Amino acid sequence: MTDKKIIRTRFAPSPTGFLHIGGARTALFSWAYARKHGGDFILRIEDTDVARSTPEAVQAILDGMNWLGLNWDEGPFYQMQRMARYREVITQMLDEGKAYHCYCSREELDALRERQMTEGVKPRYDGLWRPELGKTLPSIPEGVAPVVRFKNPQTGVVAWDDLVKGRISISNTELDDLIIARDDGTPTYNFCVVVDDNDMGITQVIRGDDHVNNTPRQINMLQALGATVPAYAHLSMILGGDGQKLSKRHGAVSVMQYDEDGYLPEAVLNYLARLGWSHGDEEIFSMEQFCQWFDLDHITPSAAQFNTEKLNWLNAHYIKQASLDYLALEVSKRLAVSGIVAADAPDLQGVVALYRERANTLNELANSVAYFYQLPQLDTVAAEKHITAEIVPIILALAERLATVDWTAEAIHAEIEHAVKSNALKFPKVAMPLRILLTGGAQSPSIDAVMALLGRDETLSRIRTRIG
Numbered sequence: 365m366t367d368k369k370i371i372r373t374r375f376a377p378s379p380t381g382f383l384h385i386g387g388a389r390t391a392l393f394s395w396a397y398a399r400k401h402g403g404d405f406i407l408r409i410e411d412t413d414v415a416r417s418t419p420e421a422v423q424a425i426l427d428g429m430n431w432l433g434l435n436w437d438e439g440p441f442y443q444m445q446r447m448a449r450y451r452e453v454i455t456q457m458l459d460e461g462k463a464y465h466c467y468c469s470r471e472e473l474d475a476l477r478e479r480q481m482t483e484g485v486k487p488r489y490d491g492l493w494r495p496e497l498g499k500t501l502p503s504i505p506e507g508v509a510p511v512v513r514f515k516n517p518q519t520g521v522v523a524w525d526d527l528v529k530g531r532i533s534i535s536n537t538e539l540d541d542l543i544i545a546r547d548d549g550t551p552t553y554n555f556c557v558v559v560d561d562n563d564m565g566i567t568q569v570i571r572g573d574d575h576v577n578n579t580p581r582q583i584n585m586l587q588a589l590g591a592t593v594p595a596y597a598h599l600s601m602i603l604g605g606d607g608q609k610l611s612k613r614h615g616a617v618s619v620m621q622y623d624e625d626g627y628l629p630e631a632v633l634n635y636l637a638r639l640g641w642s643h644g645d646e647e648i649f650s651m652e653q654f655c656q657w658f659d660l661d662h663i664t665p666s667a668a669q670f671n672t673e674k675l676n677w678l679n680a681h682y683i684k685q686a687s688l689d690y691l692a693l694e695v696s697k698r699l700a701v702s703g704i705v706a707a708d709a710p711d712l713q714g715v716v717a718l719y720r721e722r723a724n725t726l727n728e729l730a731n732s733v734a735y736f737y738q739l740p741q742l743d744t745v746a747a748e749k750h751i752t753a754e755i756v757p758i759i760l761a762l763a764e765r766l767a768t769v770d771w772t773a774e775a776i777h778a779e780i781e782h783a784v785k786s787n788a789l790k791f792p793k794v795a796m797p798l799r800i801l802l803t804g805g806a807q808s809p810s811i812d813a814v815m816a817l818l819g820r821d822e823t824l825s826r827i828r829t830r831i832g
Contacts, residue, residue, distance in 0.1 A: 371403025372567050375429075375436075376557070378410045379421035382618035383428035385670065386572060386602050386610065389636045393599065393663070394570045395434045396637075399655040406564055407439035412556055414444070428619035432629050433651070441564070443556050450551040453559050453589070454512055454544060462588045463544060465510035466493040467502070488540035489513070512545035514555070514585055522580040527597035527660040529573070534580040542581050558582050562591040570660075573598040597660050600667045602639055610670055626698065626725030628686065631679040640668035648681060676724040683720055683729065688713040691720060691729070698730035704737050710817040718809050718817060736818060739826065740804030750796045750806070756831050758787050759797055763827045771820045777812040801830045 373394040377387055398405040407429065411417040426440070457463035466489075468476075477487045493501060494515065516539050523533035544555035551559075557578075561569065576598050586593050602610050622632050633651055641664070643649070643657040683691065692712040699706050706712045715733045723729035734740070751759075762783045769775045783794050795811045802823060808814050815823050 370565070370567070371398055371401040372406060372565050373398045373403065373570060374406040374408050374561070374564065374566050375434075376408040376410050376560070376571075377425050378413060378416075379418060379425060380413055380416040381421055382424045382620070384618065385636070388428065388432060388619050388632075389602065389639055390571055390599060391429065391434050392432070392633060392636050393597075393641070393658070394568075395436075396651075396655050396658040397568060397570060397660070398437075400658050403567070404437040405434075406441070406566070407436035408441045408443070408560060408564070409439075410443050410553070410556065412443050412551065412553060424618060424620065431620060431623055432633055438564075441560070443560065446556075446560070447551070449563070450545075450556055450559055451549065454551065454555075457514070457544075457588065458512065461495070461515070463512050463514050464493060464495050464541075466513045466541075466543075467505055467508045467510045468492060469508065486538075491541060494541060509547040511543045511547050513541040514544045514581075514588070516541050516581070516584055522583050524579065524583060524593070524596055526576075527568070527595055528600070528663050529576075529598055529665050532576070532579075536580075536584070539581060539584070542585075544585075554578055554581050555585065558585040558589070558591075561594060562586060562589060566594050568597065568660075569594045570597045570599065573600050597663070599663065600640060600665055603667045603669050605669055605671055607669070626694075626727030626729070627675070627679050628682045628726070631675065631682040634682075635675045635678050639670070640664050648678065680724045683723055683726070686720075688717055691716045691726070694726045695730045695733065698727055699734060699737065702730075702734065704734055706737050710736050710819055714817050718813055722809075735803050739829075742830070743800060743805045746800050746806040750800055751831065755793065755797050758783055758789075758794065759801070759827060759831060762794070762798075763824050763832075766815075766820070767824060771816065773810070773812045773816040776815050780812065798827075802826050 375387075375391040375394050377383065377391075383391075395405045397403075409422055409425070411422070429436070454463065458465075468489075473489070476490060480487045493510075494513070495501060517536045519536060521533050521535050522539075523531065526532050542554060543552055545551050560566075561582075579596055579598075583593050604610050619632070623629075630651075633654075634648060637649075637654050637658075638647065641658070641662055643662065646653075646657075649657075692706075695716055696706045696712060712733075715736050716729065719729055719732045723732060762779060765779050765782070766776065769779055780791070780794055780798070783789075784791050787794075796806060798815070799808050799811050800806060802808075802811070802814060802818060818826075
């Protein structure tokens with residue numbers, strides 16, 4: 365189907381849930397490897413688990429890939445649309461004696477498994493219906509629809525040089541004859557993967573190490589088909605900071621949840637790239653640099669640990685680097701979710717520029733600037749501490765002077781300094797009450813810069829409404 369000299373990688377998620385961090389890292393590494401070598405990156409949706417696959421999960425995968433910018437060259441291909449091809453290959457394997465019909469009932473297989481476990485033997489199919497030279501098979505039972513089993517080699521080993529884990533070798537005696545088609549004719553996962561990887565000319569299979577046990581079966585089937593076996597790279601799992609399996613409390617949520625939580629795709633990608641891979645001491649880099657540097661030799665075979673603090677640090681960096689128009693758009697959307705309309709005044713880009721250095725996420729940034737567009741609630745504890753009976757007349761007098769000055773941060777600062785010196789006070793004694801009256805709390809950037817953006821009318825209105 366394709367020239368297999370060309371590097372061709374694939375990401376093949378099952379649409380039984382959202383695209384999570386582990387899947388996103390697999391997609392990133394597969395995408396980057398193809399980009400590094402000028403190859404093709406294929407997206408394949410493995411949707412043969414009809415009971416659990418949903419259109420919503422498919423869309424969540426596509427949304428996550430698009431948000432991350434992991435563009436694919438071919439696909440998405442859907443396994444459910446390739447059933448005719450799978451049946452064609454199954455028929456071919458039956459005709460060539462590489463697969464056979466098995467009429468064992470579920471009850472018979474359960475009884476076999478129970479007996480083997482009682483005897484301390486590894487549970488496995490005993491080959492009752494496997495045709496062999498000189499062997500007499502049982503009589504075909506009436507009314508029983510057979511499954512199709514792959515005739516796995518019974519001697520020798522299946523081995524591969526894993527591009528992450530090194531040499532892996534499995535004795536064929538450890539593998540039984542895998543079912544490749546169920547009794548209703550539908551093909552099974554491992555078989556579909558083999559046909560797809562062969563038909564699509566996949567040269568490198570980069571996937572999680574939960575698939576290591578599938579690999580020897582898939583290699584044997586590929587060899588039975590006379591196909592070229594791809595190179596395999598199995599990525600170790602991602603653990604939480606406590607060393608436990610990644611869960612929702614660690615960050616194992618939908619990739620799109622990171623968008624909702626205010627992370628930039630550039631930050632998530634940069635973070636994922638460093639989960640189990642490194643290029644010297646480089647911590648911050650673009651995807652263009654990553655694709656240039658990426659190789660499979662520097663992927664660690666040990667588990668990576670998810671660290672939210674590190675992700676937040678990276679996200680803060682990318683917020684500082686992002687364009688103001690992009691940040692303003694994202695903040696505006698997040699304010700709207702809270703029912704806040706970022707009107708023409710004050711200028712949202714200017715407001716964002718004032719706060720971007722302080723935010724780890726876009727949500728934090730939106731929350732920080734919300735007071736510019738709606739009257740904030742007062743921090744009553746801070747107000748009682750700083751807005752005293754002695755300071756109120758000084759603030760009101762300052763407001764009178766501010767009514768006529770040029771409305772610039774410099775002019776506002778000069779008036780605050782005048783109030784400070786004329787009343788023999790320290791600067792915070794005036795600035796802190798202003799900050800609380802205007803922003804609702806005791807934390808903000810330089811109060812003169814805040815007031816300049818807030819505007820004369822709104823500034824004076826808030827002062828007089830609160831204490832006038």
